Amino acid sequence: MTHAAPTPVSAPGPSLAAHGAADSETHTVLSMALAGTVFALETAIVLEVLDVVPLSPVPNGGAFVKGLLNVRGKVVPVVELRARLGLTTESERTVDSRIVVLSVPMDGEDTLVGIMADKVHGVVDIDTARLSDPPAVGISWRAEFVKSISRRDDGFIVILDVEKVFGVDGDTGR
Amino acid sequence: MSSIQQPNAEVFLSEADDLLAELEAGLLDLETRPEDADQINRVFRALHTIKGSGAVFGFDHVAAFTHQVENAFQRVRDGEAPVSPDLLEVTLVSLDHIRSLLQNEDEPEREAWITARLGALWQKAPDGPSDADTAARPKNTAPSAPEAGAPHSWHIRLTLAPDVMAFGTNCLRLLDEVKTLGPCITIGLPDAIPPLAEMDPEACYMAWDIFLTTDQPRSAIDDIFLFVADGATIRIEPIEPDDVPQRLGEILVDRGDITATTVAATLERQRPLGELLVGSGDVSSERVVSALVEQRARAQGTATANGAAAGGTDGARSTIRVQAERLDSLMDLVGELVIAQARLTRLSGETDNPHLRDVAEDIERLSTDLRETTMGIRMVPIATLFGRFRRVVRDVSRDLGKTVDLTMEGEESELDKTVIERLNDPLVHLIRNCIDHGLETTEERVRLGKPAHGHVHLSAAHSGTQVLIRVSDDGRGMNCDAIRAKAEERGLLAPDAVLSDSELLAYVFHPGFSTAREVNAVSGRGVGMDVVKRTIDSLRGTIEMSSTPGQGTTVTLRLPLTLAIIDGLLVRVGRGHYVIPLSAVEECVELPAATRQAKDGCDFLNIRDTLVPFLWLRELFQAEPPPDAHQKIVVAAAEGARIGLVVDQVVGQHQTVIKSLGRILAHVRDFSGATILGDGTVALIIDVPRLVKMRPPAGSGDERRPTATEAHP
Numbered sequence: 001m002t003h004a005a006p007t008p009v010s011a012p013g014p015s016l017a018a019h020g021a022a023d024s025e026t027h028t029v030l031s032m033a034l035a036g037t038v039f040a041l042e043t044a045i046v047l048e049v050l051d052v053v054p055l056s057p058v059p060n061g062g063a064f065v066k067g068l069l070n071v072r073g074k075v076v077p078v079v080e081l082r083a084r085l086g087l088t089t090e091s092e093r094t095v096d097s098r099i100v101v102l103s104v105p106m107d108g109e110d111t112l113v114g115i116m117a118d119k120v121h122g123v124v125d126i127d128t129a130r131l132s133d134p135p136a137v138g139i140s141w142r143a144e145f146v147k148s149i150s151r152r153d154d155g156f157i158v159i160l161d162v163e164k165v166f167g168v169d170g171d172t173g174r
Numbered sequence: 175m176s177s178i179q180q181p182n183a184e185v186f187l188s189e190a191d192d193l194l195a196e197l198e199a200g201l202l203d204l205e206t207r208p209e210d211a212d213q214i215n216r217v218f219r220a221l222h223t224i225k226g227s228g229a230v231f232g233f234d235h236v237a238a239f240t241h242q243v244e245n246a247f248q249r250v251r252d253g254e255a256p257v258s259p260d261l262l263e264v265t266l267v268s269l270d271h272i273r274s275l276l277q278n279e280d281e282p283e284r285e286a287w288i289t290a291r292l293g294a295l296w297q298k299a300p301d302g303p304s305d306a307d308t309a310a311r312p313k314n315t316a317p318s319a320p321e322a323g324a325p326h327s328w329h330i331r332l333t334l335a336p337d338v339m340a341f342g343t344n345c346l347r348l349l350d351e352v353k354t355l356g357p358c359i360t361i362g363l364p365d366a367i368p369p370l371a372e373m374d375p376e377a378c379y380m381a382w383d384i385f386l387t388t389d390q391p392r393s394a395i396d397d398i399f400l401f402v403a404d405g406a407t408i409r410i411e412p413i414e415p416d417d418v419p420q421r422l423g424e425i426l427v428d429r430g431d432i433t434a435t436t437v438a439a440t441l442e443r444q445r446p447l448g449e450l451l452v453g454s455g456d457v458s459s460e461r462v463v464s465a466l467v468e469q470r471a472r473a474q475g476t477a478t479a480n481g482a483a484a485g486g487t488d489g490a491r492s493t494i495r496v497q498a499e500r501l502d503s504l505m506d507l508v509g510e511l512v513i514a515q516a517r518l519t520r521l522s523g524e525t526d527n528p529h530l531r532d533v534a535e536d537i538e539r540l541s542t543d544l545r546e547t548t549m550g551i552r553m554v555p556i557a558t559l560f561g562r563f564r565r566v567v568r569d570v571s572r573d574l575g576k577t578v579d580l581t582m583e584g585e586e587s588e589l590d591k592t593v594i595e596r597l598n599d600p601l602v603h604l605i606r607n608c609i610d611h612g613l614e615t616t617e618e619r620v621r622l623g624k625p626a627h628g629h630v631h632l633s634a635a636h637s638g639t640q641v642l643i644r645v646s647d648d649g650r651g652m653n654c655d656a657i658r659a660k661a662e663e664r665g666l667l668a669p670d671a672v673l674s675d676s677e678l679l680a681y682v683f684h685p686g687f688s689t690a691r692e693v694n695a696v697s698g699r700g701v702g703m704d705v706v707k708r709t710i711d712s713l714r715g716t717i718e719m720s721s722t723p724g725q726g727t728t729v730t731l732r733l734p735l736t737l738a739i740i741d742g743l744l745v746r747v748g749r750g751h752y753v754i755p756l757s758a759v760e761e762c763v764e765l766p767a768a769t770r771q772a773k774d775g776c777d778f779l780n781i782r783d784t785l786v787p788f789l790w791l792r793e794l795f796q797a798e799p800p801p802d803a804h805q806k807i808v809v810a811a812a813e814g815a816r817i818g819l820v821v822d823q824v825v826g827q828h829q830t831v832i833k834s835l836g837r838i839l840a841h842v843r844d845f846s847g848a849t850i851l852g853d854g855t856v857a858l859i860i861d862v863p864r865l866v867k868m869r870p871p872a873g874s875g876d877e878r879r880p881t882a883t884e885a886h887p
Binding site for chain 1: 510513748749750751794795796797833835836837838839841842843844845848849850854855856857858
């Protein structure tokens with residue numbers, strides 16, 4: 001399988017290293033769209049962005065798991081965040097759809113996982129001073145998965161807390 | 175740690191680990207056979223090497239502490255003190271202390287305790303001087319006498335009495351006898367032979383220089399010359415390895431063959447010293463050759479000593495120490511190679527180029543061999559694991575006041591290193607359970623008419639591509655009624671459910687289930703049985719328990735030989751490819767056209783007059799496209815039974831590099847892993863036993879919930 005034209009992502013900036021060190025640092029995030037909502041992930045955990053290719057099915061894997069993908073010799077599960085995040089809107093796969101491969105720390109081990117995104121916008125600098133905690137009400141997302149919300153001139157960006165998104169055992173069969 | 179560790183301290187640490195294991199085994203053997211000289215030597219050697227290497231690598235504290243313990247054992251070795259239970263006890267604690275010290279955990283209190291106890295042992299021993307190091311030397315050896323046991327080089331200058339042959343001594347026999355002690359070089363010194371006219375044919379004029387390397391004590395050499403010593407001049411001197419090899423002149427002067435001034439004068443003439451000395455008649459050529467041999471022996475001694483200090487390598491075993499990470503990365507590379515090879519084989523199959531096919535086949539064969547060799551490197555005998563449990567049994571049984579005999583069998587079975595390492599904790603827990611909960615107290619055993627000593631048996635055996643490890647005891651057995659009561663109380667089991675004993679016992683492994691220790695109302699420690707089960711699960715193994723009330727409990731672990739690569743049968747179901755481990759596959763048959771699809775997803779097939787149940791994988795996997803016209807049945811062995819799996823197509827044999835499914839797919843039970851196929855797509859590896867277990871053909875009560883297709887919360 002050829003991984004058609006991975007869209008390069010800027011090298012992980014010092015954003016994570018600076019995490020918690022200085023408050024007014026800028027933060028680079030990868031912004032993407034899912035079910036009509038703009039959300040973002042820290043670039044430090046994003047490995048690459050791939051075009052959508054056929055995935056190997058995982059029978060009885062649950063609604064969360066879309067399938068398996070070979071990323072440079074590694075078997076990477078690709079998941080559908082929609083249901084996990086409490087988003088109900090169905091969305092069609094379009095030419096803009098992408099698979100974003102992340103390296104998420106789970107149980108102290110970095111685990112590769114791909115997520116489906118309706119569209120990837122690009123890398124955005126975020127002023128940490130303009131971050132605020134997620135509001136208790138008013139968003140359709142499951143609040144526990146939201147790390148912070150960034151106010152921008154043209155709206156909001158929801159920054160996901162991936163460790164929590166993948167850390168909860170809610171989906172497992174046991 | 176008082177001094178800075180050297181960069182290759184890791185080499186020492188892993189070596190020390192082995193030495194400590196060796197030490198432990200020796201000490202435990204001495205508990206049962208205190209007189210065993212081999213074991214005393216083994217303990218002493220281990221202590222000595224820990225001390226020596228520790229000092230070399232900058233573990234000064236370890237070296238200093240070990241020195242004390244070594245001293246104690248030196249007295250034992252020299253027969254000045256007996257092996258007492260006290261000594262063994264202190265030494266075992268010392269062993270733990272050394273282990274802590276190596277991990278940079280200093281415990282001054284424990285050290286003080288050990289020192290005090292060792293001191294007390296001295297006082298008890300007769301004529302115990304405070305410093306054993308000098309007192310322990312046998313008197314007849316030279317001050318710098320080497321230790322027995324370690325090979326050492328000797329220089330023997332043998333000048334026999336002239337009339338020795340007249341008394342019937344055969345000089346050649348004598349020299350041959352020396353040779354039996356070890357490798358030696360003998361140089362005859364004919365200086366004293368007179369001209370023929372003056373010669374007495376029955377007299378011995380020859381002298382010999384003998385360079386002997388032997389692990390025998392000096393007394394063994396003395397014994398050879400015992401009967402020819404009268405009138406003879408026999409000089410036996412140890413050849414000490416020098417830091418700087420001695421010069422030829424120095425050796426000759428040391429021996430008194432020439433004087434230092436002769437050497438100096440000769441050296442001025444700037445020609446090879448030996449040649450000059452011979453030419454000037456100061457020394458015979460034989461004596462020079464002999465001195466040269468000694469020079470070389472010393473240089474070799476130095477090199478050997480340096481080698482031992484630097485690498486700790488044992489010349490006798492031709493093994494090398496390799497970091498586990500390097501092995502892992504080798505395994506990863508072999509895995510990648512196998513995937514690339516599968517791609518090549520596929521490509522060559524698509525072309526008509528016979529040369530390409532030849533190469534592809536060669537590569538396939540080579541990669542198979544390479545894979546097997548690499549796996550072989552990772553295999554470790556299970557004895558390395560079992561050996562550790564002797565101490566566990568000893569300590570736990572002593573803490574609980576029970577006497578326990580531990581027996582083992584099949585320690586030579588080999589398992590992947592990764593598996594061995596991860597088995598340690600579960601097995602320790604199982605063994606503790608045996609002693610703590612399984613075995614009765616001595617009084618109770620006597621009352622029940624059982625042998626007073628409890629018995630714990632560890633066994634390992636190969637069974638196909640699996641290794642079976644059993645931990646059994648002859649204790650009271652599990653109380654099935656209590657487990658049942660507990661399971662019902664927890665709501666895990668309906669009161670009217672009919673379960674076999676083994677099914678009931680499986681509840682012990684249930685997470686959150688109060689494990690056996692509560693059932694037996696004895697307090698325990700360590701991880702719970704659910705953790706044991708989880709570890710075994712993560713190794714793709716299974717765990718079973720069987721128990722006979724009053725006679726004991728047996729826990730059986732079944733583990734795959736390796737975690738990395740298997741041979742698999744590649745099949746297609748719908749549009750997905752799957753791998754069935756070839757070890758489980760018995761045969762492939764055509765699905766009879768007449769066979770109708772049963773509604774419950776399960777049916778029977780008559781294969782050579784045997785009824786074989788089969789599962790429709792299309793249904794289980796919810797494959798979408800319509801089934802192929804000629805479906806096949808792969809007959810696999812699982813859990814002692816045969817089961818057929820209906821697939822759309824059998825693609826072929828495939829070397830499968832197992833990739834873990836990771837945390838995200840931890841809930842997927844039907845598959846044990848995934849692999850990457852030649853075309854780069856991913857195929858799941860079917861876990862046949864589990865697949866069958868999840869869907870018992872008979873439809874009996876199974877604890878599994880409805881298939882995991884339900885939407886997650």
